[in-house]
Amino acid sequence: MNRIAMLLAAVSAAALISTAAEAKTVRWSAPTDIATLDPFAQTESFTTSMLHHVFDPLVRRGRTMQLEPALATSWKTVKPDTWRFELRKGVKFHNGNAFTADDVVASVTRLLDPGARARGNLSQVIRAEKVDDFTVDLVTKGPYPLLLNDLAGIYIMDKEWMEQTGSLKPGNIATGVSTAASTTAIGTGPFKLESFKPDAGTNMVVNPDWWDKPEHNITRIEFKPIKSDATRVAALLSGELDLIAPAPLQDLARIGANSAFKVIEEPSLRLIFLGLSQRDELKSMPGEKNPLKDLKVRQALWQGIDLDAIQKRVMRGKSQNTGTLVAPPVPGYDKANDTLPGYSADKAKALLAEAGYPNGFKLGLNCPNDRYINDEAICVAVAAMWSRIGVQTDVKTESRATYFPKQDRGEFDSFMLGWATLPPMDGFSVLSALLTAPKDGFGGSNPMGYTNPEIERLTREAAVELDEPKRRAMMVQALKVAKDTIAYIPLHLQPVAWASRQGLDVPQFPDEYVRLWFAQVK
Amino acid sequence: MLRLLLARLGQAALVMLAVSAVSFGMFRFVGDPVAALSRENATIAEKAELREQLGLDRPVVVQFAGFLSRIVRGDFGISFRNQRPVATLIAERLPATLELVLVATLLSLALGIPLGVLCALKPDGVAARLVQAVSLIGISTPTFVTGIVLILTFAVTLGLLPSFGRGETVQIGPWSTGLLTLSGLKALTLPSITLALYQLTLIMRLVRSELIDVLSSDYIRFARARGLSARHIHFTLALRNALMPVITVTGLQIGSLIAFAIVTETVFQWPGMGLLFIQAVSFSDVPVMAAYLLFVGLLFVLINTAVDLLYALVDPRLRVRA
Numbered sequence: 001m002n003r004i005a006m007l008l009a010a011v012s013a014a015a016l017i018s019t020a021a022e023a024k025t026v027r028w029s030a031p032t033d034i035a036t037l038d039p040f041a042q043t044e045s046f047t048t049s050m051l052h053h054v055f056d057p058l059v060r061r062g063r064t065m066q067l068e069p070a071l072a073t074s075w076k077t078v079k080p081d082t083w084r085f086e087l088r089k090g091v092k093f094h095n096g097n098a099f100t101a102d103d104v105v106a107s108v109t110r111l112l113d114p115g116a117r118a119r120g121n122l123s124q125v126i127r128a129e130k131v132d133d134f135t136v137d138l139v140t141k142g143p144y145p146l147l148l149n150d151l152a153g154i155y156i157m158d159k160e161w162m163e164q165t166g167s168l169k170p171g172n173i174a175t176g177v178s179t180a181a182s183t184t185a186i187g188t189g190p191f192k193l194e195s196f197k198p199d200a201g202t203n204m205v206v207n208p209d210w211w212d213k214p215e216h217n218i219t220r221i222e223f224k225p226i227k228s229d230a231t232r233v234a235a236l237l238s239g240e241l242d243l244i245a246p247a248p249l250q251d252l253a254r255i256g257a258n259s260a261f262k263v264i265e266e267p268s269l270r271l272i273f274l275g276l277s278q279r280d281e282l283k284s285m286p287g288e289k290n291p292l293k294d295l296k297v298r299q300a301l302w303q304g305i306d307l308d309a310i311q312k313r314v315m316r317g318k319s320q321n322t323g324t325l326v327a328p329p330v331p332g333y334d335k336a337n338d339t340l341p342g343y344s345a346d347k348a349k350a351l352l353a354e355a356g357y358p359n360g361f362k363l364g365l366n367c368p369n370d371r372y373i374n375d376e377a378i379c380v381a382v383a384a385m386w387s388r389i390g391v392q393t394d395v396k397t398e399s400r401a402t403y404f405p406k407q408d409r410g411e412f413d414s415f416m417l418g419w420a421t422l423p424p425m426d427g428f429s430v431l432s433a434l435l436t437a438p439k440d441g442f443g444g445s446n447p448m449g450y451t452n453p454e455i456e457r458l459t460r461e462a463a464v465e466l467d468e469p470k471r472r473a474m475m476v477q478a479l480k481v482a483k484d485t486i487a488y489i490p491l492h493l494q495p496v497a498w499a500s501r502q503g504l505d506v507p508q509f510p511d512e513y514v515r516l517w518f519a520q521v522k
Numbered sequence: 523m524l525r526l527l528l529a530r531l532g533q534a535a536l537v538m539l540a541v542s543a544v545s546f547g548m549f550r551f552v553g554d555p556v557a558a559l560s561r562e563n564a565t566i567a568e569k570a571e572l573r574e575q576l577g578l579d580r581p582v583v584v585q586f587a588g589f590l591s592r593i594v595r596g597d598f599g600i601s602f603r604n605q606r607p608v609a610t611l612i613a614e615r616l617p618a619t620l621e622l623v624l625v626a627t628l629l630s631l632a633l634g635i636p637l638g639v640l641c642a643l644k645p646d647g648v649a650a651r652l653v654q655a656v657s658l659i660g661i662s663t664p665t666f667v668t669g670i671v672l673i674l675t676f677a678v679t680l681g682l683l684p685s686f687g688r689g690e691t692v693q694i695g696p697w698s699t700g701l702l703t704l705s706g707l708k709a710l711t712l713p714s715i716t717l718a719l720y721q722l723t724l725i726m727r728l729v730r731s732e733l734i735d736v737l738s739s740d741y742i743r744f745a746r747a748r749g750l751s752a753r754h755i756h757f758t759l760a761l762r763n764a765l766m767p768v769i770t771v772t773g774l775q776i777g778s779l780i781a782f783a784i785v786t787e788t789v790f791q792w793p794g795m796g797l798l799f800i801q802a803v804s805f806s807d808v809p810v811m812a813a814y815l816l817f818v819g820l821l822f823v824l825i826n827t828a829v830d831l832l833y834a835l836v837d838p839r840l841r842v843r844a
Contacts (some may be wrong), residue, residue: 172605198793321779401803
């Protein structure tokens with residue numbers, strides 16, 4: 001009898017304890033699953049954002065996107081090409097191992113391995129050197145102003161664990177190497193990985209030994225990818241999920257109308273724009289001079305787009321029109337550059353006539369139909385508007401799987417592209433990838449032949465300028481030239497829209513990262 | 523019999539070679555994995571290097587030969603996207619798809635046969651007419667519509683069943699099953715109904731027409747004349763004969779159910795092979811796509827070969843002609 005009483009007491013005590021430490025779970029969903037748990041084996045921003053819950057970088061983005069200390073507490077440049085980082089003491093990995101300089105050196109070395117897919121994310125670093133147990137030097141190819149931006153996306157792995165599991169080198173598809181790091185993750189981050197089932201779900205539990213003071217109150221994260229938009233929304237409405245990010249634009253009104261849910265949205269960093277071929281001739285007009293080389297024609301095409309109509313109708317009022325090539329939070333943005341020419345079909349026609357095309361010309365417009373929000377609808381609208389000013393636009397849309405290879409090869413007359421400047425979140429990314437000629441590592445996404453000597457010069461100078469105000473001024477100037485010469489036609493910043501149940505507070509960030517270590521559950 | 527077996531196997535091998543050529547050839551045109559794999563900021567040199575690493579810069583014939591020799595050795599490569607062996611990925615997903623297809627098939631048989639019998643025996647009854655009318659809807663509604671309607675009804679409005687996923691699963695060796703937990707069974711309900719609907723209608727209509735056919739044959743008339751009970755005639759004498767083609771069709775349909783499961787799996791986020799394939803397509807993950815197509819091809823070839831051989835066993839006339 002006594003024994004039974006004791007057992008009962010024990011059971012009720014256990015029940016009490018478990019209600020005291022009430023489980024606060026966030027169940028959330030996105031359309032894609034994480035590709036792999038290996039931080040250096042992928043370059044997807046979604047996977048990177050998800051892994052940030054498990055891993056910490058040396059420096060991280062804070063609540064206002066500012067760079068702040070994480071695993072490194074301070075840093076300085078000891079030589080123009082050498083940065084010294086002081087590391088945080090007393091940090092433990094999820095397996096109990098202590099975090100030291102060896103882990104940083106092993107992680108950076110692993111990332112710089114030729115087989116690492118994400119190697120380009122730290123392309124300017126040559127090597128990491130241990131100075132003492134809590135000091136590390138990073139050596140760059142030359143003066144490099146964006147090192148901290150790059151490091152914010154580089155997660156630190158545990159050296160001992162990598163040695164034990166034979167994953168000191170990253171997985172490599174070419175050599176057929178796949179490592180334990182693809183399916184397990186040991187980091188120092190705010191949450192520990194509990195389970196990972198591709199396409200079914202990834203679970204995490206809070207890390208009680210996290211080095212930072214938590215600003216969240218959640219104890220568990222259940223991530224469930226749901227590819228179908230309709231199903232994802234249905235699962236939120238039926239109470240099976242707490243958060244969907246992103247939420248499909250066409251369902252926002254319906255979700256917001258339900259008092260049990262809320263919609264949170266803001267413009268993202270992703271800027272949608274149209275590229276114009278600067279080659280000698282267009283595909284649609286073989287044998288003739290490319291009319292797009294004439295600034296007046298480009299001016300006419302820009303003025304001929306009714307941006308407000310696209311914003312209201314196609315984007316349902318959720319996007320933000322823009323006149324420059326970087327989003328306001330990104331270094332390099334300048335309000336003076338962000339002006340619109342104003343829609344006028346008549347002025348556009350007049351400009352075309354001045355340029356010698358009173359009857360317009362033929363133009364191809366190519367767009368993806370599964371990459372950006374409403375990409376296909378935007379292009380169809382633009383094509384109609386251009387046709388109205390006399391430019392007979394032949395619009396073609398296709399899946400991103402076939403679209404981007406063609407775009408890479410420069411096969412289009414005019415085309416749609418989106419750019420978020422991620423991961424560095426810096427205007428330099430636009431200059432170095434889109435506005436410079438393809439050589440010396442520049443112009444990686446500019447096969448259409450746009451070049452400008454002043455931008456070339458400014459970009460090369462900004463690449464090695466360590467003085468931040470000077471560097472920003474150079475980028476602003478280069479982006480002004482790009483605007484004046486209409487290198488691209490900027491359209492809008494596409495929105496980030498999330499939906500959650502009432503009672504869950506998650507701050508939204510323009511880089512579309514879900515950062516649940518700032519989440520509060522009521 | 524041995525000659526027949528060898529001939530059939532030879533044909534099967536030829537078909538598989540064709541399937542592998544098609545699956546390899548098709549993926550040359552569905553997109554460039556390099557674009558899906560590189561960073562947004564990737565330089566041209568980075569992309570070229572990746573292309574070389576993947577062997578995409580070599581001539582097509584060389585790539586195909588490499589592809590074939592690897593398959594023969596059972597090496598399906600490593601997924602571009604996950605960096606995990608494709609064979610492992612498929613093995614992980616196989617249980618989910620097979621359980622779904624199995625339950626859907628059982629469901630369609632358990633409902634299709636009685637309903638078909640009902641329609642054949644009482645063709646003018648109200649119930650039969652209703653079933654016939656509803657079956658038209660079942661056969662003509664696309665799977666994704668059925669799925670979404672079921673989700674809206676049973677998950678959102680009534681809150682009875684989950685709208686996605688597999689629920690809790692139990693791991694038995696390499697096999698993960700959702701049949702042993704309540705949440706697993708609940709999660710299985712809507713997707714299996716969605717997947718079964720087309721097959722159910724097909725079986726019902728087949729049973730109905732076969733049974734009507736059989737019921738007008740001579741031996742049934744003689745049985746009636748002998749004064750046997752209607753129950754005995756209908757269920758023991760007639761239905762048995764009417765079921766022969768049903769069994770064949772069900773067997774053959776299992777292959778297409780696995781292939782059709784792609785849509786159902788996408789709607790319900792069912793973590794099976796169909797979903798794996800869809801994810802692979804959107805990332806141009808060629809090794810996974812190729813392996814999936816080969817798997818489905820193999821499945822059809824195996825089922826058809828088995829059916830052919832069974833026919834030959836059952837019906838001596840077929841042995842000579844083969």
